[in-house]
Amino acid sequence: MNKRLLFLSLAQASLLLWGIPFPAQAGEQATFQPPSDSEIPSGPFGDLVRKGELVFTQTGTYAKKYVGNDLTCESCHLDRGRKPYAAPLWGAYVSYPRFRTKNNKVSRLGERIQGCFRFSMNGTAPPLDSETIRSLVAYSFWMSRGAPVGVKLAGQGMYRMSPPARKPDPGRGKTVYAARCALCHGADGLGTTSGHDVAFPPVWGPRSYNMGAGLAKVGKLAGFVKMNMPLSKGDTLSDQEAWDVAAYVDSQPRPADPRKSR
Numbered sequence: 001m002n003k004r005l006l007f008l009s010l011a012q013a014s015l016l017l018w019g020i021p022f023p024a025q026a027g028e029q030a031t032f033q034p035p036s037d038s039e040i041p042s043g044p045f046g047d048l049v050r051k052g053e054l055v056f057t058q059t060g061t062y063a064k065k066y067v068g069n070d071l072t073c074e075s076c077h078l079d080r081g082r083k084p085y086a087a088p089l090w091g092a093y094v095s096y097p098r099f100r101t102k103n104n105k106v107s108r109l110g111e112r113i114q115g116c117f118r119f120s121m122n123g124t125a126p127p128l129d130s131e132t133i134r135s136l137v138a139y140s141f142w143m144s145r146g147a148p149v150g151v152k153l154a155g156q157g158m159y160r161m162s163p164p165a166r167k168p169d170p171g172r173g174k175t176v177y178a179a180r181c182a183l184c185h186g187a188d189g190l191g192t193t194s195g196h197d198v199a200f201p202p203v204w205g206p207r208s209y210n211m212g213a214g215l216a217k218v219g220k221l222a223g224f225v226k227m228n229m230p231l232s233k234g235d236t237l238s239d240q241e242a243w244d245v246a247a248y249v250d251s252q253p254r255p256a257d258p259r260k261s262r
């Protein structure tokens with residue numbers, strides 16, 4: 001995250017810095033603490049875990065042929081897959097195999113990750129036995145060390161919103177977007193780049209997630225935004241603002257669902 005400060009305008013940087021010591025989010029229970037990077041062991045297992053972390057944070061570099069947009073896994077699974085309510089890897093590892101209504105079958109973790117490549121990364125699924133999937137599973141396994149299995153963990157998955165008081169409205173959402181999001185993601189939603197580096201990822205348009213992705217569902221995006229955006233100032237929008245801005249972002253153009261287009 002700090003490398004990002006180099007790319008920022010003064011306004012963006014001050015916004016980020018102002019946000020950094022933000023206190024724990026309201027109503028949040030104590031969440032599982034994953035081990036720190038310095039605890040990754042040496043040897044072949046540790047090497048695979050470290051490889052998984054590189055794929056996770058620099059997906060376009062380390063898994064280039066499977067990626068079709070400007071996002072990384074960390075664009076949504078914040079803080080290298082550690083942040084509660086941003087579908088953290090420690091919560092994921094202990095809840096697979098799991099039944100999913102998306103395809104009506106019991107999925108393994110590797111298959112779930114393949115789904116994020118196809119839809120969230122607008123790319124193609126790496127084979128289950130590829131180093132790409134194996135390293136991401138190893139990274140998830142390592143991060144879940146000591147996490148209980150078979151119970152619901154606080155902060156697992158994305159935050160589930162209560163139904164909105166008023167029907168989510170893209171028009172009101174546009175105003176929220178201009179005030180709270182455009183500085184980083186751009187008024188045109190296409191993100192901000194600095195040279196070849198993506199400083200802030202696109203939230204719509206051809207280089208963002210496709211229509212089949214989890215965040216293309218307004219409720220899922222609202223829950224993500226509520227707890228995580230503006231970056232480092234999660235839980236500062238009202239529920240209605242989160243619903244409205246999600247309705248606005250998801251009403252904008254993005255790549256088609258690959259299951260529906262050929």
Ligand code: HEC
Binds near residue numbers: 059087112120
């Ligand atoms: C555009 C946002 C986005 C990107 C990019 C993304 N994901 Fe996801 N991912 C999601 C959403 C949304 C979910 C569903 C979480 C839920 O339903 O609670 C999810 C779920 C998951 C899960 C299961 C989590 C759970 O608790 O069940 C894993 C594991 C995962 N993603 C891994 C990855 C990996 C690895 C990458 C990079 C190759 C990636 N994701 C890229 C949005 C994204």
Ligand code: HEC
Binds near residue numbers: 075176225
């Ligand atoms: C201070 C800058 C900043 C602001 C303001 C901000 N974001 Fe983000 N946002 C980010 C960054 C950086 C990431 C990627 C996180 C990472 O890679 O670590 C991100 C990720 C996202 C993502 C997932 C990835 C993608 O591009 O689709 C969505 C969706 C999103 N933001 C929506 C919003 C919305 C909606 C708002 C306004 C309520 C907002 N953001 C405000 C910096 C910001």
